[in-house]
Amino acid sequence: xAVSKVKGFIFDxxxxxxxxxxYHYRGWKRLAxxxxxxxxxxxxxxxRGIARRESLMxxxxxxxxxxxxxxxxxxxxxxxxxxxxxxxxxxxxLPGAKELLEEIREAGLKNALGSAxxxxxxxxxxxxxxxxxxxxxxxxxxxxxxxAPDLFLHAAKQLGLTPQECVVVEDAAAGIExxxxxxxxxxxxxxxxxxxxxxxxxxxxxxxxxxxxxxALDH
Numbered sequence: 273x274a275v276s277k278v279k280g281f282i283f284d285x286x287x288x289x290x291x292x293x294x295y296h297y298r299g300w301k302r303l304a305x306x307x308x309x310x311x312x313x314x315x316x317x318x319x320r321g322i323a324r325r326e327s328l329m330x331x332x333x334x335x336x337x338x339x340x341x342x343x344x345x346x347x348x349x350x351x352x353x354x355x356x357x358x359x360x361x362x363x364x365x366l367p368g369a370k371e372l373l374e375e376i377r378e379a380g381l382k383n384a385l386g387s388a389x390x391x392x393x394x395x396x397x398x399x400x401x402x403x404x405x406x407x408x409x410x411x412x413x414x415x416x417x418x419x420a421p422d423l424f425l426h427a428a429k430q431l432g433l434t435p436q437e438c439v440v441v442e443d444a445a446a447g448i449e450x451x452x453x454x455x456x457x458x459x460x461x462x463x464x465x466x467x468x469x470x471x472x473x474x475x476x477x478x479x480x481x482x483x484x485x486x487x488a489l490d491h
Contacts, residue, residue, distance in 0.1 A: 276486040278457065279437040280382035282409075282427045285392050287320060287443035288461055288477070289369045290399055291358065292389070299310040299353035303345060304331060308329065320382055320466075321444025324350065331387045354391065364456035368477035373404040375482040382406045384427040388417045407431055418446040421454025428456075439489060441477075443467065 286292045297316040305309035311331055324346050325420045330476045337345075362370075376383050383405045385392055390411035407430035414422040422433075428438050440451035443461040448470045450457045460467025461476055472488050474480060 276379065276490050277368055278439055278486055278489060279436065280384065280406075280422055280428070280431045280433045280439070281376055282384045282386040282431075282440045282442070282456070283369075284321070284440075284442045284447050285385060285387035285389055285395060287305075288441055289385075289401070290360065290364045290366055292395060293320070293362070294387065295356040296341050296354055296404060298356050299349045300327070300441050302352050303349045306348075307345070309335075321388065321418050321442070321446035323391070323411060326417070335454070344390075350390070354394075355394060357391065357398065360395060362399040365399055365401070366477060368480050370404070370484065372477050372480055372484075373401060377404060379482055380426075381482075382431045382433065384409060384438075386424050386427040387411070388423065418444075419453070420451040421450045421456070424451055424454050424456055426455075439485075442470070445469070459485065459489075 283289055293316065296319065297313060299314065300304065301311055301352040309331055318330060328342065328346055356459040373383055383409045385396060385405050388411050389395070392410040395407050396405065407427060409423050409427035409430065413426045414423045424440055425435065428435050433436070435455040439459055440447070440459065441459045442448050442451060446468055448458055448460050448467050452469060460470025460473045464473055467473055
């Protein structure tokens with residue numbers, strides 16, 4: 273096989289490496305209940321890949337609050353989320369994720385985490401996979417979040433690679449849009465209606481081999 277143009281991978285966290293959506297849902301649901309706001313599991317699906325502030329704005333809909341109240345609500349939700357993620361352990365790794373990360377490292381390619389979550393570093397520590405990442409770009413790394421490409425551009429720069437040399441692995445439309453606008457290669461995980469603009473679409477990472485990914489991307 274010809275030498276691949278791909279030199280590194282940038283992985284989203286939620287829905288790709290682990291599913292923290294349930295913990296986010298519980299955090300937002302608790303806040304919404306306290307504030308008398310309606311919030312369902314279906315509503316939570318629309319928050320995939322969206323940063324905390326934007327998520328809160330979607331939950332508030334047309335309600336207007338002073339900035340200090342918005343800040344307080346974001347901090348409260350994060351406090352609840354941090355309580356819940358204390359339960360996370362290596363058991364919560366999604367099938368195939370760790371194996372693919374290990375394969376990438378063994379092949380001499382680079383791995384980055386590119387997550388809008390400000391708690392991404394703590395989560396991968398709890399999952400026991402921090403050593404499999406060369407760099408971490410998270411919600412603290414850039415001001416503009418997905419669908420802006422800034423987070424992935426930050427990760428690529430840290431890796432010392434161009435966007436064209438990196439593959440972004442995402443499960444959310446906002447993440448795929450961010451990657452495409454930054455000229456990254458893309459792998460979408462999940463249903464086509466959610467990640468349809470991705471270059472390569474897979475249901476998940478279970479049983480996925482690096483050689484097959486590179487072959488599909490370099491065809």
